[in-house]
Amino acid sequence: GNSVTQMEGPVTLSEEAFLTINCTYTATGYPSLFWYVQYPGEGLQLLLKATKADDKGSNKGFEATYRKETTSFHLEKGSVQVSDSAVYYCALKEVVDSNYQLIWGAGTKLIIKP
Amino acid sequence: DAGVTQSPTHLIKTRGQHVTLRCSPISGHKSVSWYQQVLGQGPQFIFQYYEKEERGRGNFPDRFSARQFPNYSSELNVNALLLGDSALYLCASSLIGRNTEAFFGQGTRLTVV
Numbered sequence: 001g002n003s004v005t006q007m008e009g010p011v012t013l014s015e016e017a018f019l020t021i022n023c024t025y026t027a028t029g030y031p032s033l034f035w036y037v038q039y040p041g042e043g044l045q046l047l048l049k050a051t052k053a054d055d056k057g058s059n060k061g062f063e064a065t066y067r068k069e070t071t072s073f074h075l076e077k078g079s080v081q082v083s084d085s086a087v088y089y090c091a092l093k094e095v096v097d098s099n100y101q102l103i104w105g106a107g108t109k110l111i112i113k114p
Numbered sequence: 115d116a117g118v119t120q121s122p123t124h125l126i127k128t129r130g131q132h133v134t135l136r137c138s139p140i141s142g143h144k145s146v147s148w149y150q151q152v153l154g155q156g157p158q159f160i161f162q163y164y165e166k167e168e169r170g171r172g173n174f175p176d177r178f179s180a181r182q183f184p185n186y187s188s189e190l191n192v193n194a195l196l197l198g199d200s201a202l203y204l205c206a207s208s209l210i211g212r213n214t215e216a217f218f219g220q221g222t223r224l225t226v227v
Contacts, residue, residue: 032213044157044204044218051213089156093212099170100212102147104156 002027006090006105013080014113021075021108023064023090031092033057033066033073034102039086047075047088085112116140118207118219126225127195135190135222139207145169146188147216148180149204157204163188164210192224200226 007022025031035047035057048057053068062077073090090105119138127133139146145164149157159172163182177193186207192199202223206216 034215043220044206046215046217049213049215095212099162099164100145100210100214101159101162101170102206102216104158107156 002031002092002094002103004090004092004103004105006088006108009087009107009109010111011108012111012113015082016079017112019075019077019080019084019110021088021090021110023073023075023105025071025073025090025092025103027071027092027094029094031094033064034091034093035062035064035073035075036089036091037086038089038107044089080110080112082112082114085110118205118217120203120205120219120222122222123220124223124225126227129195129197129226131195131226132191132193133195133224135192135203135205135224137188137190137205137207137219139186139188139205140217143207143209143217144186145208145210146182146186147206147208148188148190149206150174151202151204151221153201160190195226197226200224 004025032051034049036044037047048059050057050066056065064075087107089107121136147162148160151157161180162170166182180190182188202221204221205219208216
């Protein structure tokens with residue numbers, strides 16, 4: 001079945017460090033891929049998405065490229081800030097029994113220290 | 115524009131009781147999904163409704179049920195509450211389609227004691 005695997009956290013970095021959060025997926029078809037972020041005490045919100053192979057999603061300095069050959073969608077940011085501290089979820093969306101369903105990773109907690 | 119609204123924001127119930135959670139989607143969104151998020155874990159899919167019909171169901175017992183109304187709002191019902199039902203319940207609305215994003219409400223924090 002479809003699944004999403006994320007690197008385990010927490011990931012702790014200093015401000016201005018480079019960030020990579022790994023995400024790999026298994027899917028039977030051609031899913032769309034998403035990164036959602038959950039700031040402390042808040043709901044989930046879309047960070048970026050990519051809908052086909054080689055697409056790059058980007059937002060707020062974060063980027064992720066849809067790599068079909070490696071079934072990956074790693075999240076990167078060149079210089080993190082304390083305000084980026086949150087839980088990041090990788091997800092895929094694919095048809096399951098005629099229904100578009102989001103499949104989620106377990107989440108990666110990111111802690112940025114000043 | 116109003117986002118996805120959920121009510122109540124918090125509630126405490128006793129084991130064995132019943133609970134109803136409510137969700138109003140973004141105007142124009144006909145698809146509503148429910149998720150359970152246990153502390154420290156990712157969201158687990160419970161139900162999806164589209165045009166008032168159940169379109170998907172996750173691996174949850176029959177104690178969980180839901181419905182969608184003509185105005186596309188939705189209710190999630192949980193009977194015979196267990197301690198393990200304590201979680202954040204999230205509602206998401208979206209346009210239908212493979213590439214569309216889900217918009218989430220702030221969630222209802224349910225504590226079962």
